[in-house]
Amino acid sequence: MSVIGRSVPRLEDPPLLRGEGAFAADISFPRQLHMRVVRAEMAHARLLAVDVSAALALPGVVAVWTGEDVATIPPIPFRATKLKGLEPYCQPILARGRVRYVGEPVAVVFAENAALAEDAADLVVADLEELPALLDAAAPPRDFDATHATEPAILRKSYGDVEAGFAAAHAVLDLDLSIGRHSGVPLETRGAIARYDAASDTLELHGTAKKQHWNRDEIARLLGRSPTSVHLFEGHVGGGFGVRGELYPEDLLVCLAALRLRRPVKWIEDRREHLVATNHSRQQRHRLRAAVDAEGRLIAIDNVFFHDQGAYVRTHGARVADMSAGLLLGPYAVPAYRATGHFRLTNKTPAATYRAPGRYEGTFVRERLMDAIAARLGLDRVEVRRRNFVPVSAMPFTRPLDALGTDVVLDSGDYALLLDKALARFGWEARQADIARRRAAGESVGLGLGFFVEKSGLGPSDGVRMSVDPTGVVELVTGAASVGQGVETALAQIAADALGVDYRCVRVVRGQTNRIEFGSGAHASRVTVMSGSATHLAGLALRDLALGTAATLLQAPKESLTIVDGMVCRADGPALPIGEVARALAAGTKLSRERAVPGLTTEGWFHSDHMTYPYGVHLAQVALDRMTGAVAVEHYLVAYDVGRAVNPKLVEGQIIGGFAQGLGGALFEEFRYDERGQPLSTTLADYLMPTIAEMPPLDVLVTEDAPSPLNPLGVKGAGEGGTNAVGAAIASAIDDALGNKGLVTRLPVTPREVLRLLGEIEA
């Protein structure tokens, strides 16, 4: 029986359960210095001078740098993006001339211990002359600097005849919707430990994640070194969610310091820093118009949106806005579409991706629209969705749009089937009847839904190296990374299945740039699809090599052999441990010389030009407390088609965990600012992540009805479907409880807002 599709125990767990993990803060080197960042305390100001003398005078302080000291280092770059003109908006590693958000690094202190470094940082005085802060991305742009405005670019995507669509409309809907600022906020803050090894002239960076190879190349470039002299290492990672593993100013600063000060340099972000320094996400406002026919079918959508990028363009460039525009339409067939995205800077923490980036936002917008269509035309909310689905007969469905530089081609999916399964599982009909009874008794209760299409498996290429050692242990080296989702286990299962060994014999090496030359990291739910497919191919190739070699050793035809549980065997005859086969291929052996390359080892590569598109639906039942505005989520279902689940338990875990984050964004979490741009959410007592007590009864339905035709395993990514539609479904349910008037236009929906919508309090 194949190990793929089975919920086998995770390989990652034992050290984590024993407290033997190696997270960033757990890594230390002899003679290390501690870095502390001095951060701007105003949202927008001229930076006139920075006085470091008192800090430098503190015993134990080794160095203090300001922008002048790092002026030769270029600002942090961004990955390829279609939008032009973003370069002037990149973030310098230490501010010069102006500060643009509270939390921007203006100086760094290096000292013998962390507490001392913090003492010294308190003594650094930045002379700031406050400027007006721009906090609303929908407000007219202002000056970014002397020559640039705060709107670097407008993103445009369109197809079809939008004007004609509106001219022919039976009804036109006008919506104004916004999404608050949230972020991943992993439980482990960031950390970076750099060490320069003079003996081998290598620079090491520890505590890295997600995009090691790209980061290595950029660090090398910015510091003027060859990429082969820079190594990035990934240990345990306490959650990524999009924000960790991007290249941040602090990563460059520790590297530079290790080179200049010739001592290891350790930086561990504290939580207050994290909440103002690490990428934020989500904040957008959409002004959407839609034309529909009398049956509620979409004819055209014209969406103008404002993307609040915060103070600088970071490594993602304009990717979130790009996905908002390119993936907004989700499961629906829309004849004409136009998106105009105002990509704008504000005086807040820079923004980038957070789990289901652009889609959490877009699904909220699109599904609010579907509810609005139903309300306007007096149709059933479920029926409106059904009428607009891309039918299964149209798959693969090419949409004349692109996202992340690839054309949007929905690879497979039976949306109506999943919707039916979900409604049945949730008991939608029965619940509606029950809701009607409760309403009649005076309760404010409602049901909501949000259908969505995710995307996963961004190409173009991924490769792994796989080898078997003489003890029969398989080593799988991948350029992928892990941020705690169970990547090792899933890849080990795929490798074991292809090769014919126990998955527990597979050692997965990831996130080490010195072990493999190429890697795309872990993001965009790409690992299972891309690295998984490469692993599958490598495993098959390795199996073939092992069988061929064993055929010679056992003097048996290759076709008569198979590999089971690490033994190469013939139905009737002798068996050979796979480690023996590896030994027979060791360098210098006769067989290895015949093969030209020694070792039971191979590489597997997988290439893909298109993404895969998993899809799902969220269903919610809520009750509103008319006196306090509290929203009780009484029942919730996530139904998600992942094509094929490598490890169902891990898929379910991803969905439940992703749901909790989506719930935070729907009801609790928000980075708030005062009118001068001072952040108000700077502790975990202010940025409200759900505890177990906030979790509703949650049901998960994972289906495998639409395997992806784009890869040999049929898999699609599972990382983001639990998050994607939570805002949409909960907003829909709250709106239903309020009488389906389209009142819910903003996330998160706070109790205060609910009371206002209930008419219990004034604005």
Place this chain on the structure above:
Amino acid sequence: MSDVLHRVRMTVNARAATIAVEARRTLAEALREDLGLTGTHLGCEHGVCGACTVLMDGAPVRACLVLAVQAEGAAIRTVEGLAAPDGTLHPLQQAFADHHALQCGYCTPGFLMLAMAMLEENPAMEEAEMVERLSSNLCRCTGYAGILAAVRSVMRR
């Protein structure tokens, strides 16, 4: 004044330990930096997340909100003390693995110690009470379902 070091004697996982620390050193830092027990994690250092939870004289505490000097004479238990000397996982640890109660594992030591204290106080806890106790700590990965299932599985029915 920051130079004054205080000698602190305590037992950590049933072993005597003596350290010399500044008064401002928290118990969590002392465990991690002075005793090398990095299993106790810091997620916020201001008392909200619970990643730093350890047992102090049997009671669960936020090790980031206890000074190391205040642990003089105390018996501290950390995640490193849960498994048997031969490495066999404690049934609670095994339950966490069996129920997929961890993903990144950063919150895990705190949750394990919290759950240990729950088990020791009342091994037949009602579900609502379990939820109330477990709401002390934050996990950003799992959505808590696996954690609750794991703890429930080791409670006496």
Place this chain on the structure above:
Amino acid sequence: MKAPPFEWHRPATLAEAVASLAAVAPQDGRVLAGGQSLLPAMALRVARPPHLVDINGIAELGELRVEDNALRIGALVRHAAFHRPVAHGPLGALMAGVVRHIAHWPIRTRGSFGGSLCHADPASEWPLVAVVLGATMQAVSLRGDRLIDGPAFLRGPLETALAPDEILRAVTLPLLPADAHWGFEEVARRAGDFAQAMALVVLRMDAIGRVAEARIGIGGVEAVPRRLAAVEALVNGRLPSATLVEEAGRAAAAACDPMEDAPYRRALVRAVVSRALASAAMPQALAA
């Protein structure tokens, strides 16, 4: 997020502590009790006391006993001590009900009853209990002991009647008569968060079921917790009913003066007062 340096003093007796605090109070030296408010404030560097007088070694401050028809709570008694009723009758049950709203268990094992009062966070539960139940605070300094009653003790947000060199020694709460009914209601964003509004109601009924004496207090809304005399007057002498509950909630909303976001907080006051009153007056009727 490391606290600034400070000097740590650990007196073994109350007398030593009083002397030690007297010596460092002029330089902003402070008492360290459970540390669950002070240590996070120091880690965030919003508090920077150069001296801490740690009272955790003083056994007397951890004592809890019933004497003279009152519950005497040593200042250092931990919140968690109230998880199970500490006194027979309604008071023990009331405290056990309220304590579950204070932070979380691992914070309650350290945080102290006295520390909560001295910290005087308007959103804290114990100050409301102290005000509604008529607590008396016993403070001690080199000048000797003095008694302060609840409302006089709490001066404003994070502000009390204690002089910088005074230590809160104990708090005395009169026991509630066996026939007292109570109700507590709180609104917080998440489990364990500080209250956005809370109400504590204690009632005594007469022979025919009318309210003989009502004590109704709110917290988390104004600068300090307070009893609402107007609402108490409204309730006294009336038979509990859904109408009365509704009226009391509205009266409370009108009577309060929120520090921020008045419309929202007033709505919450209405909710918590009417619900606390309902659960005190008609526990069964409203549970359904």
